[in-house]
Amino acid sequence: MQPSHKHFDQDPAPPPGSTWAPSSSAGPTEIGRDEEDPPSSKETPVPIGPEEPDAHQAQQCPDPGPQTHGMSCDGSRDAQNGGVQFSISAQSQSNVVSNVMNNCNVNSVNIHATFGTNANPNSADKGVSLEEIRNKIKSMLKTKYECIFEGIPKRGNPSSLVSIYTELYITKGESEQVNAEHEVWHVETAAKKTDTEEITVKCSDIFKPLPGQETPVKTVLTKGIAGIGKTVSIQKFILDWAEGRSNTDITFVFPLPFRQLNHFHDKEFSLMGLINHFFPPMADIENIEDYKVLFIFDGLDECRLPLNDNCQCWCSAKESVSLNILLMNLIQGNLFRPALLWITSRPAAVNQIPPQYIQTMTEIRGFNDPQKDEYFRKKFSNDKNLADRIISHVRSCRSLYIMCHMPVFCWISATVLGKMLIKEDSQETPKTLTQMYTNLLLIQTKIKNQKYSQECLVNKNKISELDKKMIISLGQLAFQQLIKGNIIFYEEDLRECDIDAKAASMYSGMFTEIFKEEFEFDEQTVYCFVHLSIQEYLAALFVHFRYINTGENSLNPSISKDSNLHQLHKSAVSMALESKNGHFDLFLRFLLGISLESNQKILPCLLGGNSGNLQSCEKTIKYIKKELEKNPSAERAINLFHCLNELNDTTLVEEIQNYLRSGSPMDTELSPDQCSALAYVLLMSTDVLEDFDLSAYNSTAAGRRRLLPVLKFCKRACLHHCNMTKFLMEPVIQVLQSPNSLLTHLDLSYNKLGETGVKLLCDSLKASSTLQVLGLGDCNLTGSCCEGLASLLIHPLLTLKELQLRGNDLGDSGVELLCRALQEPSCQLQRLRLSGCRVTEKGCASLASALQSNPLYLTELDLSYNHPGDLGLELLSAAQKVSKLETLIVDHCGPCRDKPGLPKCMYSINR
Known part of the structure; x- marks a missing residue:
């Protein structure tokens, strides 16, 4: 029976190169084989470690309930409210023996878990010193990872990984989005993003908290496309640990690639049994939970184990269970809670691990230009x-x-x-x-x-x-x-x-x-x-x-x-x-x-043999240009320009470059295919596009849609007066949902988005962590639209600094919805512009109350062309004194401003 295949959301075997290594089971990492050597025969692996018993007693994790005072599945308990702290440490080389609790009852919670029995870091459990066991593990890992074969060198003449390793560009950030595009698009995005300001991290520092991050990093998920260097980053981390160059506080590092674990999908293991199977020297360790341990699971996209978040809870490190349940409980923290986990995956598979179990998301972008x-x-x-x-x-x-x-x-x-x-x-x-x-x-x-x-x-x-x-x-x-x-x-x-x-x-x-x-x-x-x-x-x-x-x-x-x-x-x-x-x-x-x-x-001898190729290629060039005149998606249109480049045809690109050099006159209307050419030129430029003004290009809606992929590669986008219908909003939303977007400023003012449009926008923005300034002036918004906007202000993955809402009939009801978010400490909005939004005394009272509840962030508030009244101004003035509000704009105010539509702003002009 043929095993199931892996699909394109899975990593192929690691390719050659100084930052790449396959996950072989033994010996130095081999890339290439000397053609003079005889082909290697199948290596029959010698079984290592004890066989796991088939039978096991069902392990059930307790549900803490209201009376546990912090008791968790692993038995830890807060030392408060008279509780007991089971976490016992050993210092000054002393021996500490903690209690072993089994089938007992604490505060009405049944306990079936074994806690550590030997916390002395300098001795093992069976008479063998811990240092001796560590050295054996390090020696195994060093033998496996210290070398990398590049090209097809002579067998036995590998290159040292340390001598040829080039540090990769790794960024820290969080995203719940899955990018389903061809991975070549990820590469083109990376070409822009490595020039931007991002939090970068060295491979050896992957478990160090970010500045200001108080919670220790337990689980790291690293994503990256095929061939980008995930496996070799792990190889370098392990080698540095084994040779004592970094992360020396970690007692043991256990790499367990999913590609190998797949072969045991129908087996049962205890955690100790699994470790012993792959690392025989660990048989002398009685309880792995006494030590600081890192598990590395490479290739989540290759995993054939059903990682179900709702699987059976399992807490024991010594009793056997199916491998998928064991791994999922390790990830959830039910089993061996203090253990460190590093998981790697191609982008399409990252959602297999629920985000609540990941403390840090990193992305390997490969090489930046240096x-x-x-x-x-x-x-x-x-x-x-x-x-x-x-x-x-x-x-x-x-x-x-x-x-x-x-x-x-x-x-x-x-x-x-x-x-x-x-x-x-x-x-x-x-x-x-x-x-x-x-x-x-x-x-x-x-x-x-x-x-x-x-x-x-x-x-x-x-x-x-x-x-x-x-x-x-x-x-x-x-x-x-x-x-x-x-x-x-x-x-x-x-x-x-x-x-x-x-x-x-x-x-x-x-x-x-x-x-x-x-x-x-x-x-x-x-x-x-x-x-x-x-x-x-x-x-x-x-x-x-x-x-x-x-x-x-x-x-x-x-x-x-x-x-x-x-x-x-x-x-x-x-x-x-x-x-x-x-x-x-x-x-x-x-x-x-x-x-x-x-x-x-x-x-x-392989590619030639047809005398009509030239004529066929010329016909294909014409055919592609005709397809560009139709309505392909913007991304597919960009790829057609890559195809024209492969065919050595640059006529459309040269035409658009001449257009750009002429100063982009508004009286020249661009056809859809010219817009695709313009997008291609902008995307292939060497620099990050600082500003992109869609309204600066005269074209139809179809043409403007072809330009919208450029948004992903620019920092500030202006879409004023662009008649942003659902047809045009769809690609904008795709950009906002992209984990690779560079966009920090988006101005959609003077578009009739209405309640439907703003709901789509808010839903998409919840997936973005890059946008800082959002402009929605004169977008036909009402008070009910503010509920979605308020949710953005306190969303954990989005930190808006400025919200522009001028010229919308929000009224006091809309302002009150915004204030519910403004008063929350998680809201870090700095500038709020509500000019001409029909805000009266009641709305000002809500704003004043929000400022007093959360006085640390808002520095500028524009309430011009509204009707705050004397009491409203008084309340705002008092709130300003106890907050960081520096600029309060209340000019052109009065009763005449409390009118719907345009007249409230035009009243003084008509007089």
């Missing part, structure tokens, strides 16, 4: 000139430089450009993704063929028939599994593509960097491509090759074999446009790029 340079300089430390040429080249190609935020793409670039730029008068170097990946395939294949085929030495662009067959077979596998959404494959999948498992093992030496096999605990070999982008490239290569050689359209088999290449391209464009999350975006780029003659010359 770190990219550092990577290449370390990689070519013996040739500074070569490193400089490589850095200069990738900087000159914006699309390549953006992709270099991924460490795996830095490795690809170093592999290709290190060969091509080694001479000053080097051949034409890659400027597009397709050129880069095609050269990578050629270089990796030639490494093997330089030894085995003299014919291939004579013709530098020729590969053997055997290699050609293997590449096409791997391409078929890549394509079939891409369609299914799989990134992990099994022998059954290989056989479907006529790939013999033994042959795949033999050829994996040649394709180590492209195709990786892993041996797991159940002796079943699993396969995956080093990175999703390599799978997408080989899938595109296979589709192109099959058409060139058989005329078959793999994307639409019903099309006649007599059709031309353009029909294949049309099928691919349609498939990509129909995907809401961009699942085929990169595949489409590669397929179109492969069709260019300049790319086919790199590997003519």
Whole structure:
């Protein structure tokens, strides 16, 4: 029976590179295999640790109830109200023995839990010193993680991780949102965000609290796209601990990758049994709960265990239960509450862990610009000139430089450009993704063929028939599994593509960097491509090759074999446009790029063979431009410009650049496709866009919608007078809900949002932690709209500093709703503008009361063009004296202002 596949919300095997490592079960981290070495046989893991008993007594956690005075599932209890504190520490090397409580009753709460019995940090439980056990664990981890194989070096000649490791850009922040976009969009976002002010953290400081954060960090969830460096960050953390460089206060570190835990989904373990299984020296420890321990769970997106938040509560570290219940109770804090947990995941899977169990959310953004340079300089430390040429080249190609935020793409670039730029008068170097990946395939294949085929030495662009067959077979596998959404494959999948498992093992030496096999605990070999982008490239290569050689359209088999290449391209464009999350975006780029003659010359035996390619590509360019004139989503439209770039067509981009240089005259109306070109130009710029004024561009609603993805990459957005209908608000809301948004200022004034629009806006803003200033002046809001706005002011994930509501008929009822939030200490609003909002004495009384209840934040209050009355002014003046309110604006006030609509503000003009 074939195991279930992993899907695209799961990490593939870690790719090569200085910041990447697969989770092997033993020995140094291996990336690549020397082609001269014989293929490794399947390694049969030796069972370690005792077998867990099948039977167990059902463990039930007590429900504390009202009489427990803080008694928790792990037996801890506050030392108050006469309660007992069970948490006992040992100091000055003394032995402390705490009580063992079992099946007893405390304050009507049944206890079935065993507490620590040996808190002396210098001795273990079975006559073996703690230091001896720690040294054994450290030695195991050091052996496993101190080295990383890069490329395909000689076996036994690994690189030291410490010598080549480049610190990654890791940020701290919180977000409950899940981003379902293709991960290449995350990379393009990261290219902008690393230039902004964010809280960054070193890998070794992942458990240190943020400034002002009083609660200790217990559980950290780190997210990051495939190939960004999650696994190697963990590797570096573990190695630094094992070698005593950091986090020396932690007694034990236990890495338990989900990929390995999956093989025990039908087993039962106690916590001690699980630890002993993977770390045999721990058998001499009687109770792990006596020590400070860190569990590291890498690859949540690969987890096949049902992590159910409503699972059975479990508190005992010594009794067995199913693995999913054990892990979930560890995460919830019911089991071994003091333990530290570090979980990593790709973005799409982070919501598997409820946010209430996560103290700190971090994101690995890969390399920022200085770190990219550092990577290449370390990689070519013996040739500074070569490193400089490589850095200069990738900087000159914006699309390549953006992709270099991924460490795996830095490795690809170093592999290709290190060969091509080694001479000053080097051949034409890659400027597009397709050129880069095609050269990578050629270089990796030639490494093997330089030894085995003299014919291939004579013709530098020729590969053997055997290699050609293997590449096409791997391409078929890549394509079939891409369609299914799989990134992990099994022998059954290989056989479907006529790939013999033994042959795949033999050829994996040649394709180590492209195709990786892993041996797991159940002796079943699993396969995956080093990175999703390599799978997408080989899938595109296979589709192109099959058409060139058989005329078959793999994307639409019903099309006649007599059709031309353009029909294949049309099928691919349609498939990509129909995907809401961009699942085929990169595949489409590669397929179109492969069709260019300049790319086919790199590997003519695989990519060439059709004399009509040029005409087909010209037709495809025209077809893409026609599609841009239609109504694709803004994100898919941007990808079509990436496709035009792969086809070396920049006419629309040059046209819009001329438009920008002319000063963007308002009398020139931009068509929707021109708006997409403008968005592409703005997104591909090297700088973060400080200000974006949508009203500055003359276009239709369809055209303006194409521009809205730019909001994600700018800091301040002005959408005045843009007729923000639901059609236009949808992409705005998507940006606000994006965890990668840079937006801090949003002004939607002079749009008729009404109650429906403001409700949509408030719901989306609750997912954003970046917005600080919100402008909703003259938006046709009423008092009832203030309930949603008030909820924003006290939302824990949003810290609004300024709220602009001028010109809306909010009335005293609306102001009263706002004041309910203003009086809360969690509300940190600094500037509130209520000019012309029909506020009277009653509303002023509410504002004065709120200021007195929460006097620390509001510094500016605009009540001009209202009717506060004498008493209202008196109350506000008194509140100002006891608060931090510095500016109180009450000009142009009077009874005439308490009128609905525009006349209240125009009264003095009409006089």
